[in-house]
Amino acid sequence: MTLTPSWVKALEPSGPQGHELLKQERARSNIPVEKLSEFLFTKEAINRKHRVLQVLRSEKVFDKSQNYFAGRIDRFETALARAKKLRQLKVEHNWSLEDFHTAGDLISEPGPYGLHESMFLITLREQGTPEQHELFFKKADNYEIIGCYAQTELGHGSNVRGLETTATWNAEDKTFTIHSPYLTASKWWIGSLGRTANYAVVMAQLIIDDKSYGPHPFVVQIRDLKSHEPLENIHIGDIGPKFGYNTMDNGFLLFNKVKVPHVNMLARFSRVDPSTNKYVRPSSPSLVYGTLTFVRSTIVFQSGSVLARGVTIAIRYCAIRRQFQDRDVQEWERGENQVLNYTMVQIRLLPLLAATFALHFTGRSMMQLYQMNQKKMNRRGSQAGPTQRGAGPEETHSGSELLADLHATSCGLKSLASSVAAEGLEMCRRACGGHGYSSFSGIGPWYSDYLPTTTWEGDNYMLTQQVARYLLKSARSVLKGETPNNDTTVILSDFLSRVDMGAAFDIIGKDEDLVAAFAWRTAYLTFEALRHRDKDKKAWNDLLVDFYRLSKAHSQYLVVKNFYEALHSTPTTHELDHDTLEVMQKLFRLYALHTLEQESSEFYTSGATTVRQIILARTNAVMKLLKEIRPHAVRLVDAWDFPDWQLDSSLGRSDGKVYEDLFFRASELNPLNAITVDPYPDNDVLFKKDMTQRLKSKL
Amino acid sequence: MTLTPSWVKALEPSGPQGHELLKQERARSNIPVEKLSEFLFTKEAINRKHRVLQVLRSEKVFDKSQNYFAGRIDRFETALARAKKLRQLKVEHNWSLEDFHTAGDLISEPGPYGLHESMFLITLREQGTPEQHELFFKKADNYEIIGCYAQTELGHGSNVRGLETTATWNAEDKTFTIHSPYLTASKWWIGSLGRTANYAVVMAQLIIDDKSYGPHPFVVQIRDLKSHEPLENIHIGDIGPKFGYNTMDNGFLLFNKVKVPHVNMLARFSRVDPSTNKYVRPSSPSLVYGTLTFVRSTIVFQSGSVLARGVTIAIRYCAIRRQFQDRDVQEWERGENQVLNYTMVQIRLLPLLAATFALHFTGRSMMQLYQMNQKKMNRRGSQAGPTQRGAGPEETHSGSELLADLHATSCGLKSLASSVAAEGLEMCRRACGGHGYSSFSGIGPWYSDYLPTTTWEGDNYMLTQQVARYLLKSARSVLKGETPNNDTTVILSDFLSRVDMGAAFDIIGKDEDLVAAFAWRTAYLTFEALRHRDKDKKAWNDLLVDFYRLSKAHSQYLVVKNFYEALHSTPTTHELDHDTLEVMQKLFRLYALHTLEQESSEFYTSGATTVRQIILARTNAVMKLLKEIRPHAVRLVDAWDFPDWQLDSSLGRSDGKVYEDLFFRASELNPLNAITVDPYPDNDVLFKKDMTQRLKSKL
Structure with a gap:
């Protein structure tokens, strides 16, 4: 970083200061801000927010000051560290689900456990039988396995019926073969899959005796629980950078005839009867969405x-x-x-x-x-x-x-x-x-x-x-x-x-x-x-x-x-x-x-x-x-009561120190300022000095 | 990167292939594509584009394959390397200005010389006297000095009259003192300034005898021509990451009473007469925009x-x-x-x-x-x-x-x-x-x-x-x-x-x-x-x-x-x-x-x-x-005739290989896939393996 000289530090914005202007604004209205907040969100929720905020602010890993500067890999790394810490804090402070969600709102970035903590757990709970709860849900809820929800494919998003991944029933050994027959069958956009998950709920076309019964959910282990390498005949990766959401590892997933046991098809609503090899329809199809x-x-x-x-x-x-x-106002004064x-x-x-x-x-x-x-x-x-x-x-x-x-x-x-x-x-x-x-x-x-x-x-x-x-x-x-x-x-x-x-x-x-x-x-x-x-x-x-x-x-x-x-x-x-x-x-x-x-x-x-x-x-x-x-x-x-920490915005600061903050971030936090370039086109040297320490992340 | 297994490489997208579909599309219309292109852009321009494209494709530095993955500093570094190479190519191939601009369009990213090559040169040329052309324009045109155009300030964008930077005429030694009296007077958003330029055309309020004559352009050296460090009493830096335009080093600039000689005020239209110490008005104010x-x-x-x-x-x-x-079509077939x-x-x-x-x-x-x-x-x-x-x-x-x-x-x-x-x-x-x-x-x-x-x-x-x-x-x-x-x-x-x-x-x-x-x-x-x-x-x-x-x-x-x-x-x-x-x-x-x-x-x-x-x-x-x-x-x-190289888009490929390309980029080019995480929250280890070589850039 450049060192901000003392003569710069002595400077103030011109004219009426931001805090004065906001003070004037606040003086012009008699809306009781706190009361309106409580009316909108309840006093309980507001107290919860400020209680959780206290905890987050005291943990270095949640410091946001490099968020806007970091590249993809660093951001993902930090997001993973935060996700882990958040889980640790939940256990430590015995947080309710609401506390936990409040923490997520305050941090305001998608994290690598995002799909594990939502669709993976929900699907296991809602669509699993008691046996499957024992087998999968408990471990997942305990973070012994980390999962994702693999529905969308490279070739199919909105049209679920058109999914191409197949799960073929093998009557002889009572298993399903999960397979990606085409490149377009690759699961795609799956949150938490790219680098993090070792399990997936995979939506696949159930096939019995060459007949398709439409998409059904299957639990599939995809990575080794120790080495975290993809299992054999499974190809996984992160799908690359996006317009946003880059702290999340949205992933792809392909199967080359991977066998899973009968119990891995989530069977609360519909299932395959292993004795008759017949499909058993959901009892109440009207309730499925x-x-x-x-x-x-x-x-x-x-x-x-x-x-x-x-x-x-x-x-x-x-x-x-x-x-x-x-x-229409003439006086410049x-x-x-x-x-x-x-x-x-x-x-x-x-x-x-x-x-x-x-x-x-x-x-x-x-x-x-x-x-x-x-x-x-x-x-x-x-x-x-x-x-x-x-x-x-x-x-x-x-x-x-x-x-x-x-x-x-x-x-x-x-x-x-x-x-x-x-x-x-x-x-x-x-x-x-x-x-x-x-x-x-x-x-x-x-x-x-x-x-x-x-x-x-x-x-x-x-x-x-x-x-x-x-x-x-x-x-x-x-x-x-x-x-x-x-x-x-x-x-x-x-x-x-x-x-x-x-x-x-x-x-x-x-x-x-x-x-x-x-x-x-x-x-x-x-x-x-x-x-x-x-x-x-x-x-x-x-x-x-x-x-x-x-x-x-x-x-x-x-x-x-x-x-x-x-x-x-x-x-x-x-x-x-x-x-x-x-x-x-x-x-x-x-x-x-x-x-x-x-x-x-x-x-x-x-x-x-x-x-x-x-x-x-x-x-x-x-x-x-x-x-x-x-x-x-x-x-x-x-009255919307966003803490400055949550907004993380120079322009939106509640104290009005807009220009001071813009300047501080540019002059004191910006790693690009740690390089000195050679500006002449005939010289192939690009950087005369590089003090950015791009060597390692700081976690 | 992960190694894409052979069984994955053997896969194709399902259904009619992209190239078949585009072929069908092209067969359904009789619009003469080439002729329409020529009508829209002229044959000359199209030929130029393809000639320049050939040159760019043969230079490794213009390879786009990591553009979407790289972080800010790497992107800036690459952009600087490209800007230098582009200038070298212009000299080498004796490119016209049109050739040069065509190259820029094809590369399609703002570069660190952007403002030097536009507003800095234009302003020196249009607003300089013959003496100033000799002194500044020639060197700039020859890349012996690299400049930018510093108008916008932290506190003032649209309202040019409100600029706060001052240039005060010193009758005793025939100089101007350039000064930033407030933090909001800091130049801000100035392209090419943050890291690259060593000169700036600075728009400042001209003050003679305590009277302000409005904003005028001054040429100011801001960095040492050898060490490239900011000169004394000048504070410069990059303003930080933006929604886009991150290959450009938009910068800030503050002056603490920096003196420049009389000749540094661009004087073709208005000037200070050094003998009378009086302001000389532009002869033809109607032509100034x-x-x-x-x-x-x-x-x-x-x-x-x-x-x-x-x-x-x-x-x-x-x-x-x-x-x-x-x-309304019933047959699934x-x-x-x-x-x-x-x-x-x-x-x-x-x-x-x-x-x-x-x-x-x-x-x-x-x-x-x-x-x-x-x-x-x-x-x-x-x-x-x-x-x-x-x-x-x-x-x-x-x-x-x-x-x-x-x-x-x-x-x-x-x-x-x-x-x-x-x-x-x-x-x-x-x-x-x-x-x-x-x-x-x-x-x-x-x-x-x-x-x-x-x-x-x-x-x-x-x-x-x-x-x-x-x-x-x-x-x-x-x-x-x-x-x-x-x-x-x-x-x-x-x-x-x-x-x-x-x-x-x-x-x-x-x-x-x-x-x-x-x-x-x-x-x-x-x-x-x-x-x-x-x-x-x-x-x-x-x-x-x-x-x-x-x-x-x-x-x-x-x-x-x-x-x-x-x-x-x-x-x-x-x-x-x-x-x-x-x-x-x-x-x-x-x-x-x-x-x-x-x-x-x-x-x-x-x-x-x-x-x-x-x-x-x-x-x-x-x-x-x-x-x-x-x-x-x-x-x-x-008929718009965008080369695939220019579009750099999986979805917009002219050969229709949409899914193959999305997959290739994710599976073969994505550096995030070179890390293996430890997914368990109780383990503070984040990455079990990191093969990303984030140690150094590759230029």
């Missing part, structure tokens, strides 16, 4: 907080960054304007701030819906748990209306929420101007790691077909005159009953009308799509774009509705003071009106609003809301 | 090709990737469907394919406009060249109408074109599904390196104010009854003359009406904005969002118009065969109608179209165009 619904609900739940990190950073920095004067005062910055950031809360409340109610459903299913005495991650409903026979609703809701919201979060993060990064491009902004790396969420657990475009399918089905039942039995069928039949009278919603004056306008648009698009499909007999493929729009419309309706309901339910009106509630209602309006204006063509094509209303919403209502919310922006992001 | 206009025009010109890389990769891969069957056949994929990729051509033709005409203007200025006998990069027109008095038009056009198109290219690349990446996330897709790294283009040379949001200002001014002149003298005033007065009759454009039936609808919308938004500003006296800040929309509308009109005109000019109708021209016209319609539909609310608010027309455009016209263009997709991207 609970896990996926759970995972998607979790994505919806997390999306608000994922986005809020970027919004926190951008809003704080835009309150500190000053650039140009207001054109007034100094430069805070960037957050420009309406072009507000229109990008404040609707996203509103979205963080909209998604938070939606996620909370999505989780409640999931839990309610689980309870109902348990009451019905079903013993079956979730299975077969990735299997869409096309592959299963839906046995339950309620589950169908939950499934569609989770698909649509997962698609919408993760897209809003990902695109919002990039919007936040750009709103930070040039410095947003620096890794020290903390947004870019976070965005890059989050991006796969838009693809996994159902590609965000693909998923919209599921939603459309469900809505078309609901519309058919309404048209048949069946009594509406859930929110979807209610809004569809409401629409039918009013369609001849027209909508006439007062979207600017009444919040409930705003929600109704979103419902109306969904219903309109549903019946339009139904007409195309059932009456005009359009090909499914020709309707995919319409289905995408429909799903988006429906999910936006759900978000708006959930936000509205959250603000009108008793806990909220009880726990929040009047002023905070008022700001929240403004955020609701901003989110809804801004979304409506972005999608305006569907609103007036459907007759939900008039053209005039949209113009008023854009030019008056939204602009007015921006002005009213602006003073509360910093306190509102403060 | 030519360089910026040129740089922006270049960005517009490159945007089509930037985007085309992603489109090429995504379209080829989506022709090879097969997933699911068409739902027909196999899985090419992803490119799904309308949801087509609607994402084909309008982007159309955009590559739209931007290409627009960029070409933008460059022509620039050159025409240069010629006119030269004819007028002006000797003045461009100066002061970054200075917006706010700071200067516009002396020329033509320049104002050129300036506004370049601002608006730079903003639109680079946003379309950046967002389009990300769209392409996601259209590749999971594999798009792998660095081997080649899109992610390219996108990350391109992103700063949306911020530099005028932030894409900020720039829209310049366009709006120009349009408002034009509208005022039209309202005053002045005779229209350029396209902008023509469309504004056309609008006024027809506004009471209404538009009635046949956007689906007539291409010229489609263009007219875009003009109409621009004119409508211009007069709306004018009304808000001049009549309603709205604050400038309250209109920024409207201005942004207005600028976007105007620039979209320009792109549509340029695309239309390119297809109706003589060279095109002459050089392209009938079938190709027809496909091009379909691409024009797709681009225009898809854009129109995306922005539909402005089209019917303005009365340019009816709601019914938009619905027809979306549901009929666009969907039909997708079907018609689909068979030509692969040949159309082939």
Whole structure:
């Protein structure tokens, strides 16, 4: 590193200092930050966060100061060290699962045990028999074996039915032969597989007597438990660098006719009877995609907080960054304007701030819906748990209306929420101007790691077909005159009953009308799509774009509705003071009106609003809301309560020392500054000096 | 690395092979690829590309196989080696500037000489006196000194007037003192500065007798020419890792009262008279932002090709990737469907394919406009060249109408074109599904390196104010009854003359009406904005969002118009065969109608179209165009003629060996596979084996 000279150390940023500006911001609003945090997350969760943070900060391995500088191998090495330490701390401090997850959130990077601790353990537990629990789950839970979940292949992602890896039943010796017949059968993208795992749950086409029974889960040992070398006829490796997620060893895996015993097929739901050599079907096929619904609900739940990190950073920095004067202010003495005062910055950031809360409340109610459903299913005495991650409903026979609703809701919201979060993060990064491009902004790396969420657990475009399918089905039942039995069928039949009278919603004056306008648009698009499909007999493929729009419309309706309901339910009106509630209602309006204006063509094509209303919403209502919310922006992001340690961002520091921190990281932490180059092209010597100690990692 | 076993090497991808699928694609269209390439780029440019490529491929240092794996320092080291070699090759082969730039395009990574070879040399040449040419330019041109262009500071980017670095004139010894009074005065983001440059052109506030004369350029030596250590009272370093652009050493720079002689202030336009100690004003202030206009025009010109890389990769891969069957096709035997056949994929990729051509033709005409203007200025006998990069027109008095038009056009198109290219690349990446996330897709790294283009040379949001200002001014002149003298005033007065009759454009039936609808919308938004500003006296800040929309509308009109005109000019109708021209016209319609539909609310608010027309455009016209263009997709991207070496993408290979290449890179090139971990949490040993040779770089 270069040594920072003392005359540099004596320098301060010019003008009002960052901490002064943030102080001013905080003084302009009376939102009770702590109370709002507790309302959003509960006091218990906040205390847990700060308790766990204490522990992490005291361990050197979790020091983040080299995160943004290190190359792939060093980052992976550090991530592995952290994963090990985290497990040790869990045992040492007797952490609950919640404590453990909180630690993961604070560390904020994927780790090599990631898939062991999630899908591997879950699958063994949910899909294993008691015998298999004894054999595999216990060891895994105890980290005697380390596993991963091997489903996706080089040639097949979304389409699980198309997997090429085979598991052929050998009647003679009661074993299965796991085999990769093609290069495209190679397992690919499998988290924790590349370098870490020695076991895998492998999804493979079960074949008995030359007949295929579709994908089933098999437990396969893949590496030697001592040498950690791949076993014979197994080829494994890391798949290489990615746009993000580089602390994780996503891997590939190929089998050359590897035999595993009968007990290695996870047999809770379906199995091969070794005496008859026959396939035994799952008793309750309708219950097999609970896990996926759970995972998607979790994505919806997390999306608000994922986005809020970027919004926190951008809003704080835009309150500190000053650039140009207001054109209509003539006196130069007034100094430069805070960037957050420009309406072009507000229109990008404040609707996203509103979205963080909209998604938070939606996620909370999505989780409640999931839990309610689980309870109902348990009451019905079903013993079956979730299975077969990735299997869409096309592959299963839906046995339950309620589950169908939950499934569609989770698909649509997962698609919408993760897209809003990902695109919002990039919007936040750009709103930070040039410095947003620096890794020290903390947004870019976070965005890059989050991006796969838009693809996994159902590609965000693909998923919209599921939603459309469900809505078309609901519309058919309404048209048949069946009594509406859930929110979807209610809004569809409401629409039918009013369609001849027209909508006439007062979207600017009444919040409930705003929600109704979103419902109306969904219903309109549903019946339009139904007409195309059932009456005009359009090909499914020709309707995919319409289905995408429909799903988006429906999910936006759900978000708006959930936000509205959250603000009108008793806990909220009880726990929040009047002023905070008022700001929240403004955020609701901003989110809804801004979304409506972005999608305006569907609103007036459907007759939900008039053209005039949209113009008023854009030019008056939204602009007015921006002005009213602006003073509360910093306190509102403060309420998300991200510790600086978690954000790891120069721009988002809660104390406003933006420029000091950018400078410190560049001047004091940057290893590139430990090299001195020879700059002349005729000289083949590149580095005159290299003090980077690239020899070894420091762990 | 792991050794790939022979049984793995024997494996092939399943189903129809990639090369077969691409062959089929190419057989389905009769577009003459080579001829189209020549039409787009000229035969000369294509020959040059392939000649230069030959040279690069034969040099080991340009081998790309470790690009995606290497960490920051290794990448920088390689980039420096490449920059040196490139300079050596230029001398050795007596390359023209075009050859040299072609080599840079093929290598496709920013290099440490980047700013030396562009802004440093240009500024010395354009703003130096003959004496300064002798003193600085000659040495720089000869690489005896290596420079950079130091304008942006930690606290100031867009607002050049706000720069804090000072250059104070010392009358007693006829020197300037360069000083950084605050931490925020630190130069920041300066390309080639961090490790490479030993000279800088420093933009600093000129101060004479306590009076500030605004930012001016000073040549300052910053490192010792032998030891390459920073000179006394100068603190320099690399600013750290970024979202992309990591082969470049963007740097920081602080001065502690460093003296430079009088001759170091670049004095072609303005200077300090050393005898009177007075400031001498530039003779022709109206000509000072030519360089910026040129740089922006270049960005517009490159945007089509930037985007085309992603489109090429995504379209080829989506022709090879097969997933699911068409739902309406019942026979499983027909196999899985090419992803490119799904309308949801087509609607994402084909309008982007159309955009590559739209931007290409627009960029070409933008460059022509620039050159025409240069010629006119030269004819007028002006000797003045461009100066002061970054200075917006706010700071200067516009002396020329033509320049104002050129300036506004370049601002608006730079903003639109680079946003379309950046967002389009990300769209392409996601259209590749999971594999798009792998660095081997080649899109992610390219996108990350391109992103700063949306911020530099005028932030894409900020720039829209310049366009709006120009349009408002034009509208005022039209309202005053002045005779229209350029396209902008023509469309504004056309609008006024027809506004009471209404538009009635046949956007689906007539291409010229489609263009007219875009003009109409621009004119409508211009007069709306004018009304808000001049009549309603709205604050400038309250209109920024409207201005942004207005600028976007105007620039979209320009792109549509340029695309239309390119297809109706003589060279095109002459050089392209009938079938190709027809496909091009379909691409024009797709681009225009898809854009129109995306922005539909402005089209019917303005009365340019009816709601019914938009619905027809979306549901009929666009969907039909997708079907018609689909068979030509692969040949159309082939015409962009990117060598595989340049794309460096597994997914975009012209021979379709997508899966083989992904696998090869992961299994044979990935250094992470040279480590063997210890996977157990209780064991603090992380790596049992480390064969990565992280000890030294290989150059």
